[in-house]
Amino acid sequence: MKQLIGIAHNIEKVIIGKITTKNEMFSNKNDLIFVTRNNKIPNGFVAVITSNNSVDEKSKCFVENVENISELYDNDIVTIYPDGRINVVFEIKSKHNAVFVTERCNSNCIMCPQPPIKKEENEDNFELNLKYISLIDKNTVSIGITGGEPTLLGTKLFEILSAIYKRIPNATIHLLSNGIKFENYEYASKFAQSINQDIVIDVPLYSDIDTIHNSIVRTNTFYKTIKGIYNLAKFNIKIGIRVVVHKMNYDRLPELSEYIYSNFPFVFHVAFMQMEPMGFAKDNIKDLWIDPVDYNNELEKALLNLYYRDLHISVYNTQLCVLPEKLRHFAVQSISDWKNIYIDECKDCCLVSKCPGFFASSKDIHSRKIKAINDLQAKIA
Numbered sequence: 001m002k003q004l005i006g007i008a009h010n011i012e013k014v015i016i017g018k019i020t021t022k023n024e025m026f027s028n029k030n031d032l033i034f035v036t037r038n039n040k041i042p043n044g045f046v047a048v049i050t051s052n053n054s055v056d057e058k059s060k061c062f063v064e065n066v067e068n069i070s071e072l073y074d075n076d077i078v079t080i081y082p083d084g085r086i087n088v089v090f091e092i093k094s095k096h097n098a099v100f101v102t103e104r105c106n107s108n109c110i111m112c113p114q115p116p117i118k119k120e121e122n123e124d125n126f127e128l129n130l131k132y133i134s135l136i137d138k139n140t141v142s143i144g145i146t147g148g149e150p151t152l153l154g155t156k157l158f159e160i161l162s163a164i165y166k167r168i169p170n171a172t173i174h175l176l177s178n179g180i181k182f183e184n185y186e187y188a189s190k191f192a193q194s195i196n197q198d199i200v201i202d203v204p205l206y207s208d209i210d211t212i213h214n215s216i217v218r219t220n221t222f223y224k225t226i227k228g229i230y231n232l233a234k235f236n237i238k239i240g241i242r243v244v245v246h247k248m249n250y251d252r253l254p255e256l257s258e259y260i261y262s263n264f265p266f267v268f269h270v271a272f273m274q275m276e277p278m279g280f281a282k283d284n285i286k287d288l289w290i291d292p293v294d295y296n297n298e299l300e301k302a303l304l305n306l307y308y309r310d311l312h313i314s315v316y317n318t319q320l321c322v323l324p325e326k327l328r329h330f331a332v333q334s335i336s337d338w339k340n341i342y343i344d345e346c347k348d349c350c351l352v353s354k355c356p357g358f359f360a361s362s363k364d365i366h367s368r369k370i371k372a373i374n375d376l377q378a379k380i381a
């Protein structure tokens with residue numbers, strides 16, 4: 001997430017609040033964090049963020065000497081830490097906001113960009129997340145729930161869902177889950193009873209072969225995930241399948257697509273995606289990296305196999321110039337804004353506004369075939 005740094009004063013534990021650049025005299029400031037360039041710290045706000053470095057205040061909560069405060073907008077939500085970090089956890093201008101519910105996970109994927117952290121359940125920031133949800137802009141149309149593995153919250157996940165319904169009842173929820181916990185029919189049933197809103201559960205499946213999937217997630221959980229998908233389907237919950245493609249699984253993409261259609265023709269969506277070279281993916285890059293252009297044949301077979309059978313298909317995190325022209329219309333701008341970049345080559349490209357671009361971490365790890373498209377007739381559909 002986007003992060004700013006400053007020098008914190010009188011902040012002893014993490015603070016969460018909604019950004020405002022307005023200091024209105026009679027407004028309720030209880031949940032607001034005021035952003036200013038001045039050295040005066042007004043009363044009533046949860047905290048103040050200022051770019052100024054000559055604040056003379058003894059007792060108020062503020063962070064001074066913060067650069068780039070113009071990157072903060074009214075109705076963003078931030079957390080402020082005692083060490084002066086300011087994390088922008090909700091960006092009003094973004095379509096990719098999420099509630100990050102836990103850093104714990106019951107998988108250990110070899111390409112996880114955000115490796116799990118061993119923590120106790122009570123370190124999940126549950127109360128902070130409930131507060132966060134209560135501050136989300138009411139016009140939000142889509143929100144993610146992510147981790148770690150969100151179902152490790154057990155029934156507390158239902159409280160998170162309930163808080164979301166209360167705050168943004170018309171939003172679509174995208175829950176990222178490895179599906180393992182839904183192997184338990186009772187949990188899947190309780191989950192189904194707890195939802196009363198449009199929700200899609202996106203479940204990763206990396207191979208049609210159990211041992212290959214298990215060697216990627218580094219747990220013996222292939223059949224648990226399969227059972228979880230079936231249990232969710234029994235309750236008519238919308239399911240998306242996500243396939244991160246790399247050297248360990250690219251060669252069986254056509255077989256995987258056949259497996260998906262044969263076993264889960266009911267799925268709502270299937271997404272094939274480039275990996276993000278961060279965390280474990282970066283550590284294991286030698287075992288994982290294959291230039292995406294080198295698996296276009298397998299990707300094409302997999303995509304068209306599902307597309308001609310009327311499944312809803314997408315390609316995430318993939319640059320248009322890497323894809324054959326006839327596959328470009330499957331590409332979706334899926335990379336979160338704060339880590340989405342374009343490289344020098346893109347400056348002269350006529351498709352830059354439609355291209356998903358790169359993860360910031362892909363700046364030096366990307367296809368050899370990146371090349372500006374100059375043909376004004378170039379098609380993406």
Ligand code: SF4
Binds near residue numbers: 319343373
């Ligand atoms: S040159 Fe850049 S903007 Fe153009 S298609 Fe390739 S990655 Fe996308």
